[in-house]
Each structure stands twice: as structure tokens, then as C-alpha cells.
């Protein structure tokens with residue numbers, strides 16, 4: 001047996017879970033695909049974002065908030081162990097609105113969510129002078145913003161690097177450049193057959209292969225109904241301080257570059273950036289923060305989100321093949337702390353496990 005657990009997929013989700021399982025005393029091998037594989041974890045926006053999550057699904061709002069609350073300690077532990085700076089800033093985030101109607105509608109929906117959550121859901125609506133005080137770089141086209149104090153951002157590439165380094169330090173095995181093509185259910189354990197002929201054996205298996213789960217899932221009895229949604233992102237040159245708090249439109253990172261994004265497009269597996277997508281992002285960013293009109297763009301890319309039919313995570317142990325778990329979500333940065341700190345108890349069936357049944361695949365059968 002190579003390990004107690006084999007994790008298929010070494011993106012943010014697979015590595016967060018691997019890290020948590022190692023800390024829980026399990027041995028782990030992470031089998032990750034080729035360099036040219038689709039990897040949302042290398043192309044995302046880096047937000048730790050609670051607002052907007054679970055407006056029609058309070059359990060998702062609760063789960064996102066739980067993860068956001070764990071992020072500080074999680075980042076600190078990774079930074080202490082690796083010496084890397086995750087650039088975590090969690091001082092609130094803004095959802096900007098360009099019309100009074102859209103702002104009022106949003107506030108009404110948050111108020112309803114707050115009521116569903118028993119009054120415990122912090123947010124503040126900012127307009128006029130109050131908004132200008134909080135975010136002086138905002139332009140006159142912005143009607144107002146919702147400030148959610150639990151939101152923040154981090155450097156997602158540093159998170160990925162810190163997790164890989166710490167997984168290795170904790171004794172985990174990272175097998176990169178290996179595409180799993182066959183997942184054989186347990187005899188003496190699961191056998192993971194790779195395209196290059198390598199086979200890994202493990203007591204249990206976690207399928208955290210992002211979009212790759214759609215093809216592999218059925219071998220373990222999962223529907224794994226995940227599909228791609230493209231997001232394009234722009235990066236400016238380094239600029240003087242302009243944006244205090246991140247928004248869904250832009251965030252300024254420590255060195256001064258502004259990251260602008262991201263589009264939401266159905267484009268199949270095409271992860272290229274397009275002139276139309278970039279123009280749309282740039283126009284919206286300039287409408288929100290007019291000083292960006294003078295900024296030079298230095299980079300752009302596209303990446304594919306891993307979307308379930310309702311946009312919520314899927315956490316499922318296979319009914320057909322016990323010991324096989326499917327873990328996937330479209331908010332892997334936000335949920336990294338929960339996946340690392342809470343998910344292992346659920347997988348191991350230990351005390352204190354979160355109740356994740358609501359995130360199972362049964363909901364798609366209705």
C-alpha cells in the first residue's frame with residue numbers, strides 16, 4: 001500500500017485536504033496531472049469571499065463564513081511552517097453597484113439571508129460620503145457598495161506553493177505529471193492506474209481533480225456533474241495605493257499591481273483570453289476606479305472555474321464504493337481553510353465532523 005489516502009488532483013482543493021489529512025495522522029499520496037492540465041488554482045482571483053455566497057442556500061453562507069473565520073490561523077500556520085508570505089488581508093470586501101436599484105435589491109437579499117441566519121450576518125451598505133471615506137478611489141458612476149467585514153484576499157499562488165511545501169514537509173508524497181485514468185475499487189485497497197503505466201495503491205481515495213472529476217467520477221459511482229466556466233483576468237503595472245479593500249471588480253496586491261476580473265463565460269474548455277472579455281473587464285474597472293484609465297496593462301489570462309449545477313460545493317462519499325470521496329467547489333480559495341481544518345474529520349468520520357450531507361450529490365437527483 002502506498003498510503004492511507006490517495007488524492008487525485010494537486011490543485012488547491014486536493015492539497016488543502018491532503019494537508020488536513022496529514023495533520024490528522026494519515027499517510028497521503030497526491031497524484032496530480034500534467035503541466036498543461038486545466039488548473040483553476042493557478043488562474044484565480046485570490047478572494048476569500050463570503051458575500052454573495054448562499055443567498056438561496058443559507059448552509060453555504062454558513063460554511064463559507066466558517067472557512068473565512070479559520071483563514072487567519074490557517075495562513076499563519078502555513079507561513080510559520082514554510083516562511084512564505086501568503087499576503088492575507090482580511091479587512092472586509094466591497095460589492096460595488098452602479099445603480100440605486102441594484103444596490104437596494106442586493107441589500108434586501110442580504111437582509112433576508114441575515115434573517116434566515118438568525119440575525120448573525122454582518123454587512124453594511126455604503127453610499128455617498130461614507131463610501132468615499134472608505135474607498136476614496138471610487139468613481140462617481142458607483143451608486144454604492146455593500147461592505148462585508150469577513151471578506152478579504154490572499155496570494156493564491158503562494159497558497160498553492162505553501163501547501164505543496166508543507167504537504168511534503170508533513171511526509172506527504174506529491175506525484176506530479178501523472179494522469180490517473182483508471183480508478184479500481186478496493187480489493188485490498190484502491191488501485192489508481194495512470195496513463196504512464198504507474199499504479200498507486202491506497203486504502204481510501206479522494207477525487208479532487210477539478211474538471212477532471214467529471215470523467216473519473218463515474219468509475220467510483222459519482223455523477224460528478226462539473227462543467228467549466230471561463231474567467232478572464234487582467235493585471236496592471238504597479239501603481240501607487242488606489243484600492244483599499246478588494247471588490248469583485250478589482251483588488252490591489254501588496255506590490256501595487258491591480259488585478260481586474262473576472263468574466264463569467266461559458267466557453268467549453270477554451271481557457272484563452274479574448275479581446276471582448278478584456279475590453280469588458282477594463283471598462284467596468286475604469287467605471288469603478290477612474291484612475292485605472294491611465295494604467296498600463298501588463299498581463300491577461302483566462303482560466304476555467306469548476307462549476308456544479310447550483311454553484312455549491314459537492315462533498316460526497318460514494319454509496320457504491322465506500323472509502324471513495326468526491327470533493328469539488330468553485331470557491332477553493334475561500335474554502336481552503338475549511339477543507340484543510342474541518343474536512344478531514346468528515347472524511348475520517350471523527351468527532352466534531354461538520355455535517356456536510358446537504359452538499360451531497362442527492363440534491364441533483366431531485
Ligand SMILES: Cc1cc2nc3c(=O)[nH]c(=O)nc-3n(C[C@H](O)[C@H](O)[C@H](O)COP(=O)(O)OP(=O)(O)OC[C@H]3O[C@@H](n4cnc5c(N)ncnc54)[C@H](O)[C@@H]3O)c2cc1C
Nearest residue numbers: 009011013033040041045047180210212231331332333334
Ligand atoms: C478566473 C477565476 C477566478 C477565481 N476566483 C476565485 C476567488 O477569488 N476566490 C475563490 O475562492 N475561488 C476562486 N476561483 C475558484 C478557484 O480557483 C477554484 O475553486 C479552485 O482552484 C479549484 O481547485 P481544484 O483543486 O478543485 O481544481 P484545479 O485547480 O483545476 O486542480 C485540479 C487538479 O486536478 C488535476 N487532475 C485533473 N484530472 C486529473 C487526473 N485524471 N489525474 C490526475 N490529476 C488530475 C489537474 O492536474 C489539476 O492540478 C476562481 C477561479 C477562476 C477560474
